[in-house]
Amino acid sequence: MLHHLPDLLRYGVVEQVDPALPRVILPCFTVAKTDGSLRLVHDGRKLNDLMLPPPPMLLPPIHDVVSTLLSASFVIHTDARSWFYQFGLATEVRRFFGSRLAGPRGSFTTVQLCSMCMGWKWAPAVAHRAAMVLLPAADGAVWVDNFFVCGASAGDVAARYSAYLERTRLANAVMHLDAQGAGTPQQQFDALGLSATW
Numbered sequence: 308m309l310h311h312l313p314d315l316l317r318y319g320v321v322e323q324v325d326p327a328l329p330r331v332i333l334p335c336f337t338v339a340k341t342d343g344s345l346r347l348v349h350d351g352r353k354l355n356d357l358m359l360p361p362p363p364m365l366l367p368p369i370h371d372v373v374s375t376l377l378s379a380s381f382v383i384h385t386d387a388r389s390w391f392y393q394f395g396l397a398t399e400v401r402r403f404f405g406s407r408l409a410g411p412r413g414s415f416t417t418v419q420l421c422s423m424c425m426g427w428k429w430a431p432a433v434a435h436r437a438a439m440v441l442l443p444a445a446d447g448a449v450w451v452d453n454f455f456v457c458g459a460s461a462g463d464v465a466a467r468y469s470a471y472l473e474r475t476r477l478a479n480a481v482m483h484l485d486a487q488g489a490g491t492p493q494q495q496f497d498a499l500g501l502s503a504t505w
Contacts (some may be wrong), residue, residue, distance in 0.1 A: 311347070312408055329405020330419075331402075349424045355428045364431060380463055382455055387452040391434055431483040442454050
């Protein structure tokens, strides 16, 4: 795992911290994707047990998505790359997202996540809600990190796709949970569903 650290630091997915700092350490590992690249996954069960239930996913019924796709004359599909990592975590809650990366001769490097991770039970709901903002239902369909831009003509779908790309560009696809004026750390913990027992 440690040989992935420079990339994770460079892309702002993690930050190196003092080993005593994180409150929760999540085991992490990589899973091979079908294209040969690796997906970083965290075992969030320990953290998930401490948290309130996540909000509803708001996923449309799959038959509605299929119906939307079949009724369109033109469809453009995009799969957001590293979608969960594009959502920053508030500085005050990062200590709940620690990990230790194994190094040579039994050494470890302690990091904490700066972005949402796979394995955290709130991540799919947050990612899907953000996706619905980037691609409203009038322009197509969204399924977590899959975007389907639909239109009746090539010009129609091109215009909708252009608008979707512009919304993504304006948002910079980085929607921080600690937006300016988000309130106190406790309010941020509450917004994330972290247990008040901390």
